Amino acid sequence: MTWFALRLQRLQFLVAVAALVLLACWLVLTGTHDQAAWTALVHSGCLRTTGPWSTRCNLLGTRFGGTDQWTLANLMILYAIPGLVGVVFGAPLVAREIERGTNRFVWTQSITRTHWLAVKLLVGGLLTAAITGALIPLAEWWTGAAQTGAQVDPKTFDVVGFAPIVYGLFAFLLGAALGALIRRSGWAIAVGIPLFAGARILVRHCRWHFAPTTSWASNTTGASPGPVWPVNNGLEYQPANHFWALQGVEAAIFIVASLLLLGLTVLAARRWRS
Amino acid sequence: MVEAQAALTTSGLGKRYGRTWGLQDCSFQLPKGRVAALVGPNGAGKSTLLRMAAGITRPSSGDISVLGRSPKTQAVDVLRRIGYLDQERPAYRFLRVEEMLRVGRSLNPQWDQAMALGHLANLGIALKARVGTLSVGQQAQVALTLCLAKRPELLLLDEPLAALDPLARSQLMGVLLRSVVDEGNTVVMSSHVIADLEAVCDYVIILLRSRVAIADDLEHLLASHRLLIGPRSASAVTDQVVVISRTDTERQTNWLIRTEMPIADPSWEVVEPTLEEIVLAYLREQSGVASLPSMPTRPQTRGEGGVEAP
Numbered sequence: 001m002t003w004f005a006l007r008l009q010r011l012q013f014l015v016a017v018a019a020l021v022l023l024a025c026w027l028v029l030t031g032t033h034d035q036a037a038w039t040a041l042v043h044s045g046c047l048r049t050t051g052p053w054s055t056r057c058n059l060l061g062t063r064f065g066g067t068d069q070w071t072l073a074n075l076m077i078l079y080a081i082p083g084l085v086g087v088v089f090g091a092p093l094v095a096r097e098i099e100r101g102t103n104r105f106v107w108t109q110s111i112t113r114t115h116w117l118a119v120k121l122l123v124g125g126l127l128t129a130a131i132t133g134a135l136i137p138l139a140e141w142w143t144g145a146a147q148t149g150a151q152v153d154p155k156t157f158d159v160v161g162f163a164p165i166v167y168g169l170f171a172f173l174l175g176a177a178l179g180a181l182i183r184r185s186g187w188a189i190a191v192g193i194p195l196f197a198g199a200r201i202l203v204r205h206c207r208w209h210f211a212p213t214t215s216w217a218s219n220t221t222g223a224s225p226g227p228v229w230p231v232n233n234g235l236e237y238q239p240a241n242h243f244w245a246l247q248g249v250e251a252a253i254f255i256v257a258s259l260l261l262l263g264l265t266v267l268a269a270r271r272w273r274s
Numbered sequence: 275m276v277e278a279q280a281a282l283t284t285s286g287l288g289k290r291y292g293r294t295w296g297l298q299d300c301s302f303q304l305p306k307g308r309v310a311a312l313v314g315p316n317g318a319g320k321s322t323l324l325r326m327a328a329g330i331t332r333p334s335s336g337d338i339s340v341l342g343r344s345p346k347t348q349a350v351d352v353l354r355r356i357g358y359l360d361q362e363r364p365a366y367r368f369l370r371v372e373e374m375l376r377v378g379r380s381l382n383p384q385w386d387q388a389m390a391l392g393h394l395a396n397l398g399i400a401l402k403a404r405v406g407t408l409s410v411g412q413q414a415q416v417a418l419t420l421c422l423a424k425r426p427e428l429l430l431l432d433e434p435l436a437a438l439d440p441l442a443r444s445q446l447m448g449v450l451l452r453s454v455v456d457e458g459n460t461v462v463m464s465s466h467v468i469a470d471l472e473a474v475c476d477y478v479i480i481l482l483r484s485r486v487a488i489a490d491d492l493e494h495l496l497a498s499h500r501l502l503i504g505p506r507s508a509s510a511v512t513d514q515v516v517v518i519s520r521t522d523t524e525r526q527t528n529w530l531i532r533t534e535m536p537i538a539d540p541s542w543e544v545v546e547p548t549l550e551e552i553v554l555a556y557l558r559e560q561s562g563v564a565s566l567p568s569m570p571t572r573p574q575t576r577g578e579g580g581v582e583a584p
Contacts, residue, residue: 001380001381003376003378003380004377004380004381007369007373007377008366011368019519080390100364100365100366101360101362101364102364102365102366103330103364104325104330104358104360104362104364104419105360105364105365105366105420106328106381107328107330108329108330108351108353108354108356108357108358108383109377109381109424110354110382110383110384110424111350111353111380111381112347112350112353133385191481263370
């Protein structure tokens with residue numbers, strides 16, 4: 001059954017790998033450029049000048065500032081990939097079989113439906129984790145090169161640590177559950193992607209409560225806390241060392257939601273009769 | 275250990291789809307070793323019955339027992355003993371034939387790879403071919419091969435001959451019959467092509483309006499039905515007979531009746547009907563067009579009948 005499940009997802013996986021390789025090339029290209037622009041700006045000493053910038057400084061500044069346009073686009077791509085890969089891998093898992101009627105073939109072989117579903121979910125989940133996991137080191141290098149900010153800052157937070165894998169698995173199970181309920185892969189994808197985006201935006205919005213914040217007012221020593229994530233209209237901040245705690249809480253939320261979706265998928269697939 | 279004599283037993287079996295019943299109050303017992311024809315009009319519940327036997331669909335009411343086991347509580351036990359061929363012959367079209375064999379081998383403990391390879395070689399189906407590129411007949415053969423290589427005790431075949439040309443049809447029946455002879459499997463096969471079934475089956479289940487009209491030995495079915503041909507004025511109605519259908523032509527009237535008694539009335543010419551005639555009579559009766567002369571002539575090959583075509 002493992003071989004079979006892998007075989008059914010092979011094409012999808014290879015397409016995702018190819019897309020990942022293309023993305024990696026693009027990120028390395030832009031990242032190297034960003035890095036060079038940043039290094040040049042830092043080494044020029046322009047950042048330490050207090051007066052108006054010289055033409056050279058302006059040039060270097062514009063060069064680094066100009067990277068913003070694709071930095072934002074790249075971030076969007078990195079935010080989107082776990083959701084896209086997960087939902088697209090998950091939605092057809094049960095739905096495509098029902099659409100094509102092949103469920104009636106596989107359900108009449110000598111294994112139970114639960115066994116069938118378990119192997120498919122496991123294989124699909126591992127493939128999703130592999131794709132989103134491969135993204136992380138790439139994203140960590142790129143966010144550093146492109147100076148997207150502190151890891152605890154949401155801009156970077158969502159694409160580093162273990163968050164992308166958790167998002168990917170959540171999206172995968174969301175897709176699988178919707179596919180099992182709606183029984184149409186197209187619709188499951190169409191519904192799954194906005195739902196995934198909604199869940200991500202919601203949690204992202206609440207995230208700053210997930211660990212105790214520090215108030216700027218309480219920082220009486222005047223020493224810089226280093227790169228932080230300003231929250232609550234800039235009155236407070238999440239220090240950099242809360243990164244893993246915040247990732248942990250966020251992961252826990254998505255894992256609990258994923259387990260609920262898993263249960264829903266199993267129930268829907270077991271109940272479904274044709 | 276369950277050692278049931280019956281291959282398939284249903285009692286009060288029913289399946290409801292929303293407000294309508296796909297199958298209702300279905301009770302019969304199919305002994306092992308039989309080749310049963312499952313006939314009935316579209317929507318009579320043939321597929322529903324086969325799917326419930328295969329454990330794909332759960333009954334809404336009543337019980338079904340497959341080889342003495344429950345498809346619900348002994349799912350794997352039932353699944354490894356049956357071979358189910360779906361009406362639509364769903365296929366993973368982008369998989370190669372050899373990959374489908376690998377799937378079958380990995381999902382079924384009693385898989386007979388040699389048998390599968392032998393069948394496909396005999397039929398000239400290339401192992402490297404993708405299932406979707408095969409002809410309809412070859413796809414049906416691959417699907418049947420996947421069923422047979424499970425070495426099932428009970429074959430549940432839903433319209434295995436539909437959409438096949440005559441050659442493919444006869445090849446498929448050939449493969450099936452060889453398996454029945456060699457392995458002694460029980461077969462339940464639904465079809466619209468009654469003539470194809472008559473040659474191979476020895477048991478008949480007729481479903482009408484979601485109910486079982488007949489579940490009987492073919493021999494007994496043929497022996498207990500009579501076709502009466504007589505003048506239009508004649509009536510076949512007596513206490514001993516059940517009238518199944520009546521068709522009138524200009525000069526004569528044909529009655530298909532069920533009776534255990536010989537017909538003594540000399541005004542009738544009494545003929546043993548074919549399976550097709552019996553099935554058609556039941557179908558016609560249920561569709562409410564009994565009076566239409568839809569079968570005005572008798573086949574000319576009949577020895578005992580002296581009926582001429584009008």
